[in-house]
Amino acid sequence: xxxxxxxxxxxxxxxxxxxxxxxxxxxxxxxxxxxxxxxxxxxxxxxxxxxxxxxxxxxxxxxxxxxxxxxxxxxxxxxxxxxxxxxxxxxxxxxxxxxxxxx
Numbered sequence: 001x002x003x004x005x006x007x008x009x010x011x012x013x014x015x016x017x018x019x020x021x022x023x024x025x026x027x028x029x030x031x032x033x034x035x036x037x038x039x040x041x042x043x044x045x046x047x048x049x050x051x052x053x054x055x056x057x058x059x060x061x062x063x064x065x066x067x068x069x070x071x072x073x074x075x076x077x078x079x080x081x082x083x084x085x086x087x088x089x090x091x092x093x094x095x096x097x098x099x100x101x102x103x
Contacts, residue, residue, distance in 0.1 A: 008038040012047035016085075019054040027051055042068045042076060050085035061086070062094045069101035077102040 001010045011034035018027030031048045038044045049064035065086075069077060080086065081102050089095050 006037060008034040008041060008044040011037060012044055012051065015051040016047060016054070019051050024055050027055065042072055046072075046076065046080070050083065053086050053088050056088070058089055058092060058094075061089060062092075062098065065098050066101065069098065072102075 001007075011030045015027045015030035015034060018024070018030060031051045034044050034048055045064045045068040049061045049068075052058070052061035052064065065080065069080065072080070081099065086098075089098070
């Protein structure tokens with residue numbers, strides 16, 4: 001981050017690491033930072049959506065997925081449908097919308 005503060009990747013990686021460790025509040029700070037750095041980047045939105053899914057903030061995850069999937073390439077759409085980070089979303093009504101956007 002010190003060398004490339006315009007790169008959101010370290011921030012969203014740290015957000016997901018904190019989610020895995022159960023440090024949700026620290027993760028939220030890094031997720032917000034990632035989105036502040038590069039709010040329109042597909043990878044940033046994708047990885048922050050992973051964070052929110054893992055933390056149980058499903059509406060935020062769905063909002064991010066819905067925003068980037070129309071612009072995503074086939075690989076990102078496939079990955080979205082198969083990423084275990086999104087398993088908590090699969091049984092929810094909004095998952096149907098995500099599946100449609102990704103197909």
